[in-house]
Amino acid sequence: MARMFRRQMAGVGRRAPLKIRLIIALGIALFAIVSYFLKSDVNQVTGEKQRVDLTEKQEIVLGLQAMPEVIRRHQGEHPDQKAQAYVDRVGFKLLNSLEKRLQKKGLKNPYQFDFHLLKDEKVINAFALPGGQVFLTAALYKQLETEGQLAGVLGHEIGHVISRHGAQQMAKRKLTQGLTGAATMASGEMDGARMAQMIGSLMNMKYGRNDELQSDEWGVKLCVGAGYDPNAMIGVMKILERSSGGSRQPEFMSTHPNPGNRIEKIKAFIDKLYPKGLPDGLER
Numbered sequence: 001m002a003r004m005f006r007r008q009m010a011g012v013g014r015r016a017p018l019k020i021r022l023i024i025a026l027g028i029a030l031f032a033i034v035s036y037f038l039k040s041d042v043n044q045v046t047g048e049k050q051r052v053d054l055t056e057k058q059e060i061v062l063g064l065q066a067m068p069e070v071i072r073r074h075q076g077e078h079p080d081q082k083a084q085a086y087v088d089r090v091g092f093k094l095l096n097s098l099e100k101r102l103q104k105k106g107l108k109n110p111y112q113f114d115f116h117l118l119k120d121e122k123v124i125n126a127f128a129l130p131g132g133q134v135f136l137t138a139a140l141y142k143q144l145e146t147e148g149q150l151a152g153v154l155g156h157e158i159g160h161v162i163s164r165h166g167a168q169q170m171a172k173r174k175l176t177q178g179l180t181g182a183a184t185m186a187s188g189e190m191d192g193a194r195m196a197q198m199i200g201s202l203m204n205m206k207y208g209r210n211d212e213l214q215s216d217e218w219g220v221k222l223c224v225g226a227g228y229d230p231n232a233m234i235g236v237m238k239i240l241e242r243s244s245g246g247s248r249q250p251e252f253m254s255t256h257p258n259p260g261n262r263i264e265k266i267k268a269f270i271d272k273l274y275p276k277g278l279p280d281g282l283e284r
């Protein structure tokens with residue numbers, strides 16, 4: 001019975017007139033579009049309505065699964081334990097400032113953060129996987145001049161995680177895959193092949209301009225909450241601007257052909273968020 005059905009279906013694929021094939025294609029496209037727009041979720045941290053189809057727990061699992069490959073591609077974790085501990089300390093100060101902000105609203109951070117200093121001395125980069133794994137290459141780390149600048153970099157990456165930019169990109173990617181008919185949209189299960197594909201796409205993820213600006217704004221807020229001067233982020237932009245002549249564009253710069261403009265935006269965020277001026281005694 002099943003075999004007969006399959007044969008009939010195969011027959012449809014071969015002999016069906018153009019009109020019917022178009023209707024089937026349209027059906028697949030429609031399914032992709034409808035499932036994309038049905039994926040609506042309110043972000044627990046930012047309160048935004050977003051199109052994602054992963055839970056926060058799934059984001060954490062996905063990030064942890066992709067982490068070893070990311071570390072491998074950047075020559076492993078940096079052997080300098082003191083530097084690693086320093087990065088952790090600054091990262092966790094920022095997370096404390098996040099927790100405090102959330103507590104005031106009766107919210108909790110759903111993610112598991114971890115900060116990794118990578119051995120890579122060539123590629124100047126910092127990035128985050130969904131769920132809270134944050135990375136920074138030694139090449140970028142060495143360029144940083146102050147603790148505030150390190151906080152700026154990590155704060156920006158925390159911003160990507162809590163704004164769920166990775167999960168959003170993945171839902172968009174699934175939409176385009178559905179539209180080209182490349183993916184089987186029916187299964188909600190994550191098999192090995194799908195996981196491998198996801199890890200590949202996670203590592204080459206490019207965010208849009210708005211995602212970068214939203215993360216910059218989080219960077220400003222978290223820095224101030226942790227006692228750092230957010231103007232240090234402007235210093236980071238300048239460092240990246242200077243060093244963007246390399247073979248690969250740093251994550252910070254990749255989507256921004258006009259860094260000057262982004263510096264202006266950071267200044268504008270600071271003015272908007274702290275109209276009476278920044279608190280005294282912030283660390284640069």
Ligand SMILES: [Zn+2]
Pocket residue numbers: 156160207212215251252
């Ligand atoms: Zn970014």
